[in-house]
Amino acid sequence: MEEIYRAHARTVYKFLLSPCHDPETAEELTQETFYQAVRSADRFDGSCKVSTWLCQIAKHLFYHHVRKRRREEPLPEEGDGLPPLPSAEAEAMDRDGQLSLLRRIHALPEPGREVVYLRTFGGLSFREIGEVLGRTETWARVTFYRSKEQLKKGGEHDEG
Template identity: 40%
Template sequence: MESNYEEVYAKYFPKVYLYIFTICHDEHIAEEVTQEAFFKALKNISSFKGECKLQTWLCQIAKNTLYDFYKKENRQVSIENYSNELISDIDLIIAFEQNNQIIKVHECLHHLEEPYKEVFTLRIFAELSFKQIGELFNKTDGWARVVFYRAKKKLLEELK
């Protein structure tokens, strides 16, 4: 298990760290929370049932760890701000996996017009940054971010 854990840590730590960093915008907090999340994951690995991807499970632990961190620090964090305006990519994936809606998502995605379809696909499935997506379209990263969130909003509306 030890070498397997080291492989998991090496593979997923950067992704989980970036996820937490996008929420908190603080390198030190993101690193501390991510390390704590991996410790919790190792301690509770028996509770991982494989109902979602390992990365999704780790990100969920990390997000909960971040909220616990903020509670300890007496900081106010509004979950609604994240879920209404900037629903995170991982949260979106978690919702799809938990509801077994992957096929439905792909059907809805197929009906999206361009550039929404391509930007969403590049962001979620190719895991490209907004900067990389903007460069592909000869646009700014801000443009890519706006198009992505509009595409995500349209997909969520379609799925409801």
């Protein structure tokens, strides 16, 4: 497991830092990711790359962290200088757009889906993606570009 940690800790950290924007939280969640990976190692069936499996664990831990934080945050007082909250309608439309995009990303064929996840949510460079997936930087760039084009075409069909 130590070898897996050395090989993938930076990838998991960058994957978590992208959505949480807090190095300390990303570091804590990275450590927790590997702890959970050790606990559930017997359930890893090899159907995906180790880095993908670890990022899935990290993603679930991040979502759990966000839900926990929301429960613990006090509600702001009215007139406390914060900008007005978006309407429920605006939030629902924004969330629907995000869910639609996530569904289209999830529907991409492999390895495009994994490249998009690592680039978009993991914040990895094309060189790092190539290293993680055992390919070249150029392959990662081309695969990302082609997948992005597929997503654009999918979006046009949703609206038209």
